[in-house]
Amino acid sequence: MLILKLGGAAITDKHKANTARSDYLRQIAALLAQHRQPLILVHGAGSFGHILAKNYGLAEGYQNPAQIPALAQLQRQLLDLNQAVMAALQEAGLPALAYQPSALCLLESGRIVEFYAEPLRRALTLGLLPVLYGDCVWDRARGFQILSGDQLVVYLANAFQAERAAFGTNVDGVLDSQGLLIPQLSLGDQIGQLESGAADVTGGMAGKLAELATLQTARAQIFNLNRLDQLEAVLTGGGPAGTLIQKPA
Numbered sequence: 368m369l370i371l372k373l374g375g376a377a378i379t380d381k382h383k384a385n386t387a388r389s390d391y392l393r394q395i396a397a398l399l400a401q402h403r404q405p406l407i408l409v410h411g412a413g414s415f416g417h418i419l420a421k422n423y424g425l426a427e428g429y430q431n432p433a434q435i436p437a438l439a440q441l442q443r444q445l446l447d448l449n450q451a452v453m454a455a456l457q458e459a460g461l462p463a464l465a466y467q468p469s470a471l472c473l474l475e476s477g478r479i480v481e482f483y484a485e486p487l488r489r490a491l492t493l494g495l496l497p498v499l500y501g502d503c504v505w506d507r508a509r510g511f512q513i514l515s516g517d518q519l520v521v522y523l524a525n526a527f528q529a530e531r532a533a534f535g536t537n538v539d540g541v542l543d544s545q546g547l548l549i550p551q552l553s554l555g556d557q558i559g560q561l562e563s564g565a566a567d568v569t570g571g572m573a574g575k576l577a578e579l580a581t582l583q584t585a586r587a588q589i590f591n592l593n594r595l596d597q598l599e600a601v602l603t604g605g606g607p608a609g610t611l612i613q614k615p616a
């Protein structure tokens with residue numbers, strides 16, 4: 368099974384608040400339909416969530432009552448993006464089924480400590496395609512906390528013993544300090560500067576690599592989702608795409 372993240376930066380217009388790249392989502396969905404396989408999708412928030420999350424400190428947990436309406440508004444924005452993703456997938460003929468992470472799991476200090484996986488398991492058994500997303504989730508220690516799609520991907524890969532986890536981003540993969548692609552990376556390697564979007568509350572590339580440290584068995588890949596040939600290579604397993612991440616020996 369493959370756990371695939373559709374990064375928010377690739378599926379939304381980062382310069383326009385709450386704007387999905389719907390045409391591009393349709394092209395992504397067509398490729399997913401062409402290369403059907405056991406799959407769980409997780410999408411990011413992009414221009415739908417990060418700005419509100421940053422303005423109200425939602426990634427820092429509960430601090431003041433002004434955050435409460437912002438939390439509610441954030442969840443609605445995320446549902447709006449999710450609707451655009453679901454529409455593209457279903458129009459491509461995929462039996463996609465949306466799951467709201469804040470209704471499925473609990474965090475403690477930002478980490479998933481409870482996750483109700485059975486509804487996903489049953490959907491997968493019947494050939495459906497579960498779709499989750501980065502969300503604002505209840506946290507036992509902090510009240511609530513932003514859960515990144517990246518943490519979800521790694522959690523799901525471990526929980527479902529997936530063979531592969533792939534992160535579609537808006538860069539070619541992990542880049543070195545000269546901006547050149549690192550084709551293979553061991554999690555123990557020292558890497559210099561990493562890009563991280565200014566309004567990204569969940570840590571950009573550095574956050575992804577930190578999450579990957581907890582990956583148990585799956586092979587991981589970070590690739591450019593703005594390139595459909597790269598997505599196709601990920602889906603077919605043919606040809607290199609982005610950075611392949613290995614566990615240290």
Ligand code: IPE
Pocket residue numbers: 373374375376410411412413414416417420441445500501502503513514515516517567568569
């Ligand atoms: C963010 O999820 C969720 C928020 C509510 C902000 P991600 O961190 O996975 O989203 P992208 O891919 O960076 O946009």
